Amino acid sequence: MRAVDLIAKKRDGSVLSPEEIDFLVQGYTRGEIPDYQMAPFLLAVYFQGLNDEEAFALTQSMIQSGQILDLDDLPGPTGDKHSTGGVGDKVSLVLVPLVSACGLYVAKMSGRGLEHTGGTIDKLEAIPGFRTALSKEELVAQVRKIGCAIVAQTPDLAPADGKMYALRDVTATVESLPLIASSVMSKKIACGAQNILIDVKVGRGAFMKDLESAQKLARLMVEIGKKLGRRVTCVLSPMDQPLGYAVGNALEVKEAIQALCGEGPKDLIETVCDLAGELLYLGGLANSISDGVSQAAAALRQGLAAVKFQQMIEAQGGDGRVLTELWRLPQAPLRWVIPARNCGFVQSIDALKVGLAAMSLGAGRERIEDAVDLSVGVLLAKKVGERVEMEEPIATLYVRNRERIGEAQRLLEESFVIGEKPAEKRLQILGRISSLD
Numbered sequence: 001m002r003a004v005d006l007i008a009k010k011r012d013g014s015v016l017s018p019e020e021i022d023f024l025v026q027g028y029t030r031g032e033i034p035d036y037q038m039a040p041f042l043l044a045v046y047f048q049g050l051n052d053e054e055a056f057a058l059t060q061s062m063i064q065s066g067q068i069l070d071l072d073d074l075p076g077p078t079g080d081k082h083s084t085g086g087v088g089d090k091v092s093l094v095l096v097p098l099v100s101a102c103g104l105y106v107a108k109m110s111g112r113g114l115e116h117t118g119g120t121i122d123k124l125e126a127i128p129g130f131r132t133a134l135s136k137e138e139l140v141a142q143v144r145k146i147g148c149a150i151v152a153q154t155p156d157l158a159p160a161d162g163k164m165y166a167l168r169d170v171t172a173t174v175e176s177l178p179l180i181a182s183s184v185m186s187k188k189i190a191c192g193a194q195n196i197l198i199d200v201k202v203g204r205g206a207f208m209k210d211l212e213s214a215q216k217l218a219r220l221m222v223e224i225g226k227k228l229g230r231r232v233t234c235v236l237s238p239m240d241q242p243l244g245y246a247v248g249n250a251l252e253v254k255e256a257i258q259a260l261c262g263e264g265p266k267d268l269i270e271t272v273c274d275l276a277g278e279l280l281y282l283g284g285l286a287n288s289i290s291d292g293v294s295q296a297a298a299a300l301r302q303g304l305a306a307v308k309f310q311q312m313i314e315a316q317g318g319d320g321r322v323l324t325e326l327w328r329l330p331q332a333p334l335r336w337v338i339p340a341r342n343c344g345f346v347q348s349i350d351a352l353k354v355g356l357a358a359m360s361l362g363a364g365r366e367r368i369e370d371a372v373d374l375s376v377g378v379l380l381a382k383k384v385g386e387r388v389e390m391e392e393p394i395a396t397l398y399v400r401n402r403e404r405i406g407e408a409q410r411l412l413e414e415s416f417v418i419g420e421k422p423a424e425k426r427l428q429i430l431g432r433i434s435s436l437d
Helices: 003-011 018-030 035-048 052-064 091-101 120-124 136-146 159-169 177-190 211-227 249-260 266-282 289-301 304-315 351-361 402-415
Strands: 078-083 105-110 148-152 195-202 231-238 334-339 344-349 377-380 393-399 416-419 431-434
Touching: 003 018, 003 035, 018 035, 018 052, 018 159, 035 159, 035 177, 052 159, 052 177, 052 211, 078 091, 078 177, 078 266, 091 105, 091 120, 091 148, 091 249, 091 266, 091 289, 091 304, 105 120, 105 136, 120 148, 120 249, 136 148, 136 304, 148 304, 159 177, 177 195, 177 211, 195 211, 195 266, 211 231, 211 431, 231 266, 249 266, 249 304, 249 377, 266 289, 289 304, 334 402, 351 377, 351 393, 351 402, 393 402, 402 416
Parallel strands: 078 105, 078 195, 105 148, 195 231
Antiparallel strands: 231 431, 334 393, 344 416, 377 393
16 A cells, blocks of 8 residues: 555545555554655545544544553543633633542543644643653553543554644644544543543634534544443533633633632533533433532532642642642733723624634644743633623733734734623533433
8 A cells, every 4th residue: 555545545535444544544653654645635534524434443543553541440430521622621621620529530631732722731731840741650540549630642542643633733634523533532542431521612713613513523423432332422512702711821720720719700610510510420420410510519619629630730740839829820921901992792702813812922833843832821801791891901911922912902802792782691502412312
């Protein structure tokens, strides 16, 4: 087989066999197929798609490119969570310690940049000393001891996905349904969890722009999970406006800590509790989803999730004092307040433009080699439905380089639509697709 022939085959819309897909994946992982050949293959998939059998074969090959974590001997049910990515999505920072405090064992492998914002690993690295690179043995030992860990992708677990995702991130091929499904499920299954929750974001600030596409992605991931013997639930949640108020790595860590301490934004806390309820039910720790939501809310209220987060930080070498001393997180040297140009009610906030504003300040990356500035970002002052007066702040930019303010301000001002009447209340959960149904 030759890579160039398989690229042409997929470019022309033909179906690849499992053997052909495995040839490409394993060859790329070993360095035998270069970026300049994998990139056009990913582009061909972006335009031509993969059928369900191809997507399953791609997932299997990505899993088999490395080792699979064995969590079967842990003294309780195992779970994992993934989000397809959105603006201000710091859910994992709150959810993982929360469900762990409720008895679920979580070994979560996360990624870095999500184009216009940093990924979960970028956010965690805003915590001084936090170590995201753990060996397989260290990861299992930590989960056994304290119940949870969040780590970066390693050379041992689904290395094909780590390498392919980095290439997708800088070749405009992230927004491909089968590539997203294979990427997510390969990571989750390689991490060994039996119960997997996927938060599929829908809307302007997400990879899935409409509900129909999100439902197709959810069904595909559930089917892949079922074929590989996992219980999977996909929850569809909106991403038309940022989740919470903070967009930017250190800013989002701060907001996540506030949520863990029961003081965070209402939409973030409600979303986290809803997802926790799903995952606890999926793992058999709750009699129903609503029972799981109640357990999660109690763990937040009692401070158990905050304690668990501090344990995780300290187990991974981080400074646990950040929970009470938020000034220890990276601080941008400049702040720039953006005032409202008219009065009324916030009708909508374009999440994508807010994310791009944060990226223009340095909070995201355009190329693999780009460094992310962990201190910069956007802190919204208003959300959809809230009243705003003329010249009242709608957002604050956290800035290192003054020259970047203009573009970020333009994008922020364009993202807000202010009208005379209050906006309708929006649902936090748009639907669910589960292997339990």
